[in-house]
Amino acid sequence: MQGKVRIGVMGAAGRMGQMLIRAVGEAEAATLTGVTERPGHAWIGRDLGEAMGGPARGVTVSDDPLEVFAGADAVIDFTTPQATLANAALAAQARCVHVIGTTGFTDKEIAALEPAQRHSVQVRAGNMSLGVNLLTLLTRKVAQALGEDFDIEIVEMHHRHKVDAPSGTALMLGEAAAAGRGVAFADVADRGRDGQTGARRRGDIGLAALRGGDVVGEHDVIFAADGERIVLRHLATDRMIFARGAVRAALWGQGRKPGAYDMIDVLGMRD
Numbered sequence: 001m002q003g004k005v006r007i008g009v010m011g012a013a014g015r016m017g018q019m020l021i022r023a024v025g026e027a028e029a030a031t032l033t034g035v036t037e038r039p040g041h042a043w044i045g046r047d048l049g050e051a052m053g054g055p056a057r058g059v060t061v062s063d064d065p066l067e068v069f070a071g072a073d074a075v076i077d078f079t080t081p082q083a084t085l086a087n088a089a090l091a092a093q094a095r096c097v098h099v100i101g102t103t104g105f106t107d108k109e110i111a112a113l114e115p116a117q118r119h120s121v122q123v124r125a126g127n128m129s130l131g132v133n134l135l136t137l138l139t140r141k142v143a144q145a146l147g148e149d150f151d152i153e154i155v156e157m158h159h160r161h162k163v164d165a166p167s168g169t170a171l172m173l174g175e176a177a178a179a180g181r182g183v184a185f186a187d188v189a190d191r192g193r194d195g196q197t198g199a200r201r202r203g204d205i206g207l208a209a210l211r212g213g214d215v216v217g218e219h220d221v222i223f224a225a226d227g228e229r230i231v232l233r234h235l236a237t238d239r240m241i242f243a244r245g246a247v248r249a250a251l252w253g254q255g256r257k258p259g260a261y262d263m264i265d266v267l268g269m270r271d
């Protein structure tokens, strides 16, 4: 029998980092070989299990990502755009699968992720759940079927700690709706209205972000016409859906050709 896939987790103390550690532990085919936190974090140098308030696990929290890449077949990264950009170069160097869940990249930062895709398998998605990825396919189909008599608005709500807006998921849904209409999302995206905005432009895709409490992640894609409205909705109530998706991507990436992939590839839903 082949050995287990060695997985590293970046940002171990984060909301998602802790879920990812649990999800790697649940996966029979995987073993956790290393974790990082940002330099200066209180967990650095401590045993991961003890830092999480449990028994020792024999994995020390490191602030050196290269060390974790060197000992892993796949690294899962839900941190910050800056950290993920640096990690992409290390993934290329180590020929390691890099699963990126981080959101909030600028277009320039997304372009800066590309060179690493020549040498490493890079799986990136603003949402790693099965439900949301299925929703992107539905959104594309509905947008294609309905045309511009239906105004498309995407509304998302997340917990009070979220630092980027609109959410990565909202952007995925916006891209899907634009693709269904055969237009470039950048040309039609209306990201946040305030003041004398003027009437809604036909064909625009509007995005609105709400923040509050402990909301894990909620997304509505609204198709609004005269006299009727269709709402496609995804409600996340447990971050483990994202973590399990990320571990699935890390395992799926083994032995693949270097390149850029997303969760539609991982889930085998590309048509």
Ligand SMILES: NC(=O)C1=CN([C@@H]2O[C@H](COP(=O)(O)OP(=O)(O)OC[C@H]3O[C@@H](n4cnc5c(N)ncnc54)[C@H](O)[C@@H]3O)[C@@H](O)[C@H]2O)C=CC1
Pocket (backbone or CB within 6 Å): 010, 011, 012, 013, 014, 015, 016, 017, 036, 037, 038, 039, 041, 078, 079, 080, 083, 100, 101, 102, 103, 104, 125, 126, 127, 128, 129, 168, 242
């Ligand atoms: N794609 C998906 O399915 C999902 C994506 N996300 C995204 O994941 C990211 C993280 O979200 P949360 O866990 O809620 O945030 P968080 O702030 O709780 O966790 C981020 C962690 O990364 C650590 N970190 C920052 N810089 C680092 C560095 N240089 N090296 C190592 N660790 C570093 C932080 O100290 C923190 O512990 C966000 O961009 C969020 O939008 C969140 C949930 C699902």
Ligand SMILES: O=C(O)C1=N[C@H](C(=O)O)C[C@H](O)C1
Pocket (backbone or CB within 6 Å): 103, 126, 127, 158, 162, 166, 167, 168, 169, 170, 216, 217, 218
């Ligand atoms: O920051 C979060 O929490 C989430 N971020 C992702 C996003 O930006 O869409 C995915 C999920 O909605 C939770």
